[in-house]
Amino acid sequence: MIHAATVQACLAFALLACVSVAYGKPTGQASGRNPSKAALDADQQFDKGSGIAIHKLDGAQIENLLTLGKVWGFLKYYDPTVTSGQRQWDYELFRVLPAILEAPDRASANAVLVRWIDGLGPVPRCSPCAQLDRHDLQLHPDLGWIADTRLLGKTLSRKLQRIHGQRRVGTQFYVALAPGVGYPVFKHEPSYDDIHFPDAGFQLLALFRYWNIIEYWYPDRDVIGEDWDKVLAAFIPRLALARDSATYQLQMMALIAEIHDTHANLRSSLDVRPPVGHCHLPVRLRFVQHQAVVTGIDGTPPNTSMLEVGDVIAKLDGRPPPALAREWAPYYAGSNEAVRLRDIATYMTRGPCDEVPLTVRRGDHELRLKVSRVPLPKDYLAMGDYLAIAFHDLPGPAFRLLSPEVAYLKLSAAKASKATEYIKQAAATKGLIIDARNYPSEFMVFALGSLLVDRPTLFARFTVGDLSNPGAFRWAPPLMLEPKAPHYHGRVVILVDEVTQSRAEYTAMAFRAVPGALVVGSTTAGADGSASRVTLPGGLFTIISGVGVFYPDRRPTQRVGIVPDVVVEPTMAAIRDGRDPVLEEALRLILGPTLPISSIEGMYRSQSP
Incomplete structure (x- = not known):
C-alpha cells in the first residue's frame, strides 16, 4: 500500500495542475525556452522556419505522411540515439519531410525512411534490455503495426522491430514521470514562439508531437472512442494546409477535442475559439432540459441587461442556441456532452462589443430584445474553461x-x-x-x-x-x-x-x-x-x-x-x-x-x- 501521507503530499501538488495551467502558470517545464542539451542547442538550421510549403496533398502523400508521423514518434520514444538526446528530433523531421512529400508511392516513401533510420547509426545491443512485464499491466503498447509488412515493407518493418527489441531500461529524453504520482512531464519540447505561420513543417510537427504523446503517454487512450490512426490521417491535410495562424490553432483545437478529455483544449488560444469577440452579455447561462437558460446576472444592480433569471434564450443573434452548440462543439474538448455544453454555455454570448438581438421566452411570453454586450473581464480567456464557469454551491461561508x-x-x-x-x-x-x-x-x-x-x-x-x-x-x-x-x-x-x-x-x-x-x-x-x-x-x-x-x-x-x-x-x-x-x-x-x-x-x- 502507498502511505496516505506520502500520497497526500504528491497529490496536493499534482491535482493543482489543472488550475495552475488555467491561470497561465506553467507546470512541468517553462514554455518558450529551448532545451539546454548540447545536441539540441547546436542544431539551429530551422530556428527561423522549416522552409516547407505545402499547397495541396494527394492520397498517396497523406498515406506516406501518416507512416512518417508514426515512425517519427516510434523512434522518438524507442530509438536509443533519440531517447538519449543525441538529435534535435523536431529538425530531423524537417530534413526527411521533403523526400517523403516527393515520393510517388508507398514503397518509395518507405525506402526514404529506411535511409533516414540508417543515418542514425547502428543500433547497439542493449544491456540490460527492457522487457514488458505483464504483471499489473493495464494497457499494452499498440505496436502491432511495426510488423505490418504491407504497410512498411520488409526492410523498414525489420528495422523497427530490431529497435524495439534493443530498447533500454527507463531511458527517455523527452519524457519523465513525476515523483510519487507518475503523471508524465514532457521535457525538452521547444515551443518555437517566434515561428511565423503558415509554416507547413511546424504545423505537421504540432500534429505529430501531439498525436504521439497521446499514443504513448495518455493513460486513457483506450477510452478515447475514436480510431486514433484515422484521426491522424484526417488531420494531416487539415494541419498541413492551414493558411494562417488562426486556422492552425483552430485545427489543433479540433484535434485535441478528439481525445474527449475535459482537461484538454488549446488553452493558449481560447480567443480564436468560436464565438469570437471581446465582449459578452452580462449573464450566466446553463443548458437545462436542452435549452439555454439564464441562471444569473453579472454585476451589481440595477440590471441593465433586461434579462431575468429563468429566461430561456430561444434565439441569439437570430440562431437557436442548440444549433450554435452543435456548430461549435468540435472546438470544445469534453469528456461527455454535459460538460461540453457547460463550457459552450459559459462562452456562448461572447461576440463583438455591440447590441445583439435576442428572442427570449419568459414564462408564457416571448420577448424580442436588443441587449448590449459588455467587455469581458480582464484575463477571462486566459483563465481557461474551468475557472470561468459558475459554481453551483451555496453562497456564504464554507x-x-x-x-x-x-x-x-x-x-x-x-x-x-x-x-x-x-x-x-x-x-x-x-x-x-x-x-x-x-x-x-x-x-x-x-x-x-x-x-x-x-x-x-x-x-x-x-x-x-x-x-x-x-x-x-x-x-x-x-x-x-x-x-x-x-x-x-x-x-x-x-x-x-x-x-x-x-x-x-x-x-x-x-x-x-x-x-x-x-x-x-x-x-x-x-x-x-x-x-x-x-x-x-x-x-x-x-x-x-x-x-x-x-x-x-x-x-x-x-x-x-x-x-x-x-x-x-x-x-x-x-x-x-x-x-x-x-x-x-x-x-x-x-x-x-x-x-x-x-x-x-x-x-x-x-x-x-
Missing part, C-alpha cells in the same frame, strides 16, 4: 449548520487545516452534506476523509506509464483512507454535477467510499487526476489527464465521471424559483422524505447572505 440536524460544507472554500473543526461542529448532526459542485480550494481528501471512516478504506487506484515500454500503463497500488479522530458518525451526502471536475471528482470519489455515503446530482466532468502540460509550436499549450484514475475494483472514471447514486437533474422551473433541487434531495435523504418542501427550502434559503 461550513454552516442548515439545521441542528444537518451540516453543510462546500469544498470551494473549505480549508484542510480546519477539517477537525468542521467535524467537531457537525458532531451532533444526523448528516453532513459535502458540496462538490465547484472546485476545491484545497486538497481535502485525506485531511477530511480520515475523519469520516472508522476503518482503513480503499477508494482509488491509479495507472501510470512505463518509461521502458512507451504505450504501456501499469496499476499502481490502491489508495486508502486511514481513520483518525474525531470520527463523524452521521450520514455523508456528496453533491455533484457537471461543474465537478478533476480534484473535485477525486474528492467525491474518496468520500463516496465512506460507509453509507451517497452521491446526489448529475453527470460530472469525467476528467479526474493530475494534469500534464503539452507545449506546441507557436507558443501554444494544452494539458491532458496525466494518470488513469479508477475505483479500487478497477472501474474507470475517465469520461464516465462520478455516477450519482441518486440522480437529480436541474429544471427550468427550479431555476426560475431560485430553488436547489440537488440540495433538497440531500436534505430529504438525511431528514426523511415526508419533510415539507417549505421546511427544506427554509433551511438553505435562510443561509444565503
Whole structure:
C-alpha cells in the first residue's frame, strides 16, 4: 500500500495542475525556452522556419505522411540515439519531410525512411534490455503495426522491430514521470514562439508531437472512442494546409477535442475559439432540459441587461442556441456532452462589443430584445474553461449548520487545516452534506476523509506509464483512507454535477467510499487526476489527464465521471424559483422524505447572505 501521507503530499501538488495551467502558470517545464542539451542547442538550421510549403496533398502523400508521423514518434520514444538526446528530433523531421512529400508511392516513401533510420547509426545491443512485464499491466503498447509488412515493407518493418527489441531500461529524453504520482512531464519540447505561420513543417510537427504523446503517454487512450490512426490521417491535410495562424490553432483545437478529455483544449488560444469577440452579455447561462437558460446576472444592480433569471434564450443573434452548440462543439474538448455544453454555455454570448438581438421566452411570453454586450473581464480567456464557469454551491461561508440536524460544507472554500473543526461542529448532526459542485480550494481528501471512516478504506487506484515500454500503463497500488479522530458518525451526502471536475471528482470519489455515503446530482466532468502540460509550436499549450484514475475494483472514471447514486437533474422551473433541487434531495435523504418542501427550502434559503 502507498502511505496516505506520502500520497497526500504528491497529490496536493499534482491535482493543482489543472488550475495552475488555467491561470497561465506553467507546470512541468517553462514554455518558450529551448532545451539546454548540447545536441539540441547546436542544431539551429530551422530556428527561423522549416522552409516547407505545402499547397495541396494527394492520397498517396497523406498515406506516406501518416507512416512518417508514426515512425517519427516510434523512434522518438524507442530509438536509443533519440531517447538519449543525441538529435534535435523536431529538425530531423524537417530534413526527411521533403523526400517523403516527393515520393510517388508507398514503397518509395518507405525506402526514404529506411535511409533516414540508417543515418542514425547502428543500433547497439542493449544491456540490460527492457522487457514488458505483464504483471499489473493495464494497457499494452499498440505496436502491432511495426510488423505490418504491407504497410512498411520488409526492410523498414525489420528495422523497427530490431529497435524495439534493443530498447533500454527507463531511458527517455523527452519524457519523465513525476515523483510519487507518475503523471508524465514532457521535457525538452521547444515551443518555437517566434515561428511565423503558415509554416507547413511546424504545423505537421504540432500534429505529430501531439498525436504521439497521446499514443504513448495518455493513460486513457483506450477510452478515447475514436480510431486514433484515422484521426491522424484526417488531420494531416487539415494541419498541413492551414493558411494562417488562426486556422492552425483552430485545427489543433479540433484535434485535441478528439481525445474527449475535459482537461484538454488549446488553452493558449481560447480567443480564436468560436464565438469570437471581446465582449459578452452580462449573464450566466446553463443548458437545462436542452435549452439555454439564464441562471444569473453579472454585476451589481440595477440590471441593465433586461434579462431575468429563468429566461430561456430561444434565439441569439437570430440562431437557436442548440444549433450554435452543435456548430461549435468540435472546438470544445469534453469528456461527455454535459460538460461540453457547460463550457459552450459559459462562452456562448461572447461576440463583438455591440447590441445583439435576442428572442427570449419568459414564462408564457416571448420577448424580442436588443441587449448590449459588455467587455469581458480582464484575463477571462486566459483563465481557461474551468475557472470561468459558475459554481453551483451555496453562497456564504464554507461550513454552516442548515439545521441542528444537518451540516453543510462546500469544498470551494473549505480549508484542510480546519477539517477537525468542521467535524467537531457537525458532531451532533444526523448528516453532513459535502458540496462538490465547484472546485476545491484545497486538497481535502485525506485531511477530511480520515475523519469520516472508522476503518482503513480503499477508494482509488491509479495507472501510470512505463518509461521502458512507451504505450504501456501499469496499476499502481490502491489508495486508502486511514481513520483518525474525531470520527463523524452521521450520514455523508456528496453533491455533484457537471461543474465537478478533476480534484473535485477525486474528492467525491474518496468520500463516496465512506460507509453509507451517497452521491446526489448529475453527470460530472469525467476528467479526474493530475494534469500534464503539452507545449506546441507557436507558443501554444494544452494539458491532458496525466494518470488513469479508477475505483479500487478497477472501474474507470475517465469520461464516465462520478455516477450519482441518486440522480437529480436541474429544471427550468427550479431555476426560475431560485430553488436547489440537488440540495433538497440531500436534505430529504438525511431528514426523511415526508419533510415539507417549505421546511427544506427554509433551511438553505435562510443561509444565503
